[in-house]
Amino acid sequence: MKFIIIGAGLGGLSAALCFARRGHEVLILERNPALTPRGGAINIRPGASRVMREWDLEADLAKISEQTPNFLLRRMDTGDISMGSAAVDISTFPDWGTFRQDVVQLLYRKALDKGVRINFGSTVSNVCEDAEGASVSLDNGALEKADVVVVADGIRSRLRSKILPGGPEATDPAISRVTFYGFQVPADDLRSHPGTSRLMDQVSGNCWLGKGAFVITRFNSRLQRVGFLFGVESETDQKSLWEEHGDINYVRERFAGSTCSELDVALSLATECDRWKLAEMPDLPRWSSDGGRILLLGDSAHGMHPNAAQGYSQIVEDIAVLDFLISHHSEKNKGLPLGHAQMQSVSQAWQAIRKPRVERIKAYSRWNTDLFLGKGAPTPGSQPAQHSLKSMKNVQPDINANFQSSRFLKWALDHDAVDEAKRFVKKLEPKL
Numbered sequence: 001m002k003f004i005i006i007g008a009g010l011g012g013l014s015a016a017l018c019f020a021r022r023g024h025e026v027l028i029l030e031r032n033p034a035l036t037p038r039g040g041a042i043n044i045r046p047g048a049s050r051v052m053r054e055w056d057l058e059a060d061l062a063k064i065s066e067q068t069p070n071f072l073l074r075r076m077d078t079g080d081i082s083m084g085s086a087a088v089d090i091s092t093f094p095d096w097g098t099f100r101q102d103v104v105q106l107l108y109r110k111a112l113d114k115g116v117r118i119n120f121g122s123t124v125s126n127v128c129e130d131a132e133g134a135s136v137s138l139d140n141g142a143l144e145k146a147d148v149v150v151v152a153d154g155i156r157s158r159l160r161s162k163i164l165p166g167g168p169e170a171t172d173p174a175i176s177r178v179t180f181y182g183f184q185v186p187a188d189d190l191r192s193h194p195g196t197s198r199l200m201d202q203v204s205g206n207c208w209l210g211k212g213a214f215v216i217t218r219f220n221s222r223l224q225r226v227g228f229l230f231g232v233e234s235e236t237d238q239k240s241l242w243e244e245h246g247d248i249n250y251v252r253e254r255f256a257g258s259t260c261s262e263l264d265v266a267l268s269l270a271t272e273c274d275r276w277k278l279a280e281m282p283d284l285p286r287w288s289s290d291g292g293r294i295l296l297l298g299d300s301a302h303g304m305h306p307n308a309a310q311g312y313s314q315i316v317e318d319i320a321v322l323d324f325l326i327s328h329h330s331e332k333n334k335g336l337p338l339g340h341a342q343m344q345s346v347s348q349a350w351q352a353i354r355k356p357r358v359e360r361i362k363a364y365s366r367w368n369t370d371l372f373l374g375k376g377a378p379t380p381g382s383q384p385a386q387h388s389l390k391s392m393k394n395v396q397p398d399i400n401a402n403f404q405s406s407r408f409l410k411w412a413l414d415h416d417a418v419d420e421a422k423r424f425v426k427k428l429e430p431k432l
Contacts, residue, residue, distance in 0.1 A: 007152035011298030013107035020114035039100035041227035043309035046091035048316035065096035076210035079260035091414035155303035195261035246275030292347030307368035317417035
């Protein structure tokens, strides 16, 4: 089968690699003139790392990633841990922390190795489908045809409204008042200043909680970098959701007098930052065209707040389930390209499996944003908490459990998306 993927970001490159590994013909259309590997720290949760192991990426990811043993809540003003226990033994698969630009570069190299074609400077003006396949129209008048088109052009997708009913207003993202200011600092620069050890004496994710603001940090010992995200709830003059050049002086002024020594030093060392507004997609009625040949992937379908560190991992799970369903139907079709009815069946099953999970994770991410801002949740106490570790090895996962419960956390992190898809198909097919 031939796949056209619109967008060469994390989602588009991941999908391209997955489908190319299956022997499909894959073309990526990217409107930027070159790869743009930008952004801050990301997690690859166990549900995604088990998939990426199947893609033969585990050894490469281990070179640029740090296993994240847990996530710690701290007081922003003192740096003291403010949570009583941290979860461990959640999964036998790694929970990797790394940086977006490094993963993009890795996926790009691997996709090219598998024969993926990437056309940069290609702006898509329209997508459509018929009973025979799908087609993509470019601004230069060219027309590309495929069996499946995957739209991975981000939360501000220009193509989403051409696929879904209701026009752009019905499918626009909800933009929050929270802005992240992100930068990275070499670990050696931090070590040259006293009072910065807590940034690098462990590789857990850390969230430093204040009043109406918070900071997320992560140390990567393999890359010897510390990533920082300073979150502020306020209005800005941003023209787009993500901007390469934020105002580092504003960040220094906003956090002056409210941060502990580690964060003060980091702000003094930073020379620049990017900034991005937190936004999320509403729960869309569907992620596909009527005929199922044009599919929304990732942020274009279910962009979410980053405060559960699940955005990319959910994309990987989406791809794995879609890949399984297409492969399953292809086997039944004796390897021939899937017809109109079969692609409809694939897309409907894909959404039935994935939408409930993604929408629950998305709500959890939004809940965490409120938690970090101190809304509806207890603020850090004045005394350091007695920190302990809680094993999750024998906890039973539960999608409907309270967000603060061990059962929900187990379900959120240690999920086998392909196994869920297999069980869905097994249950459904006897009825067909």
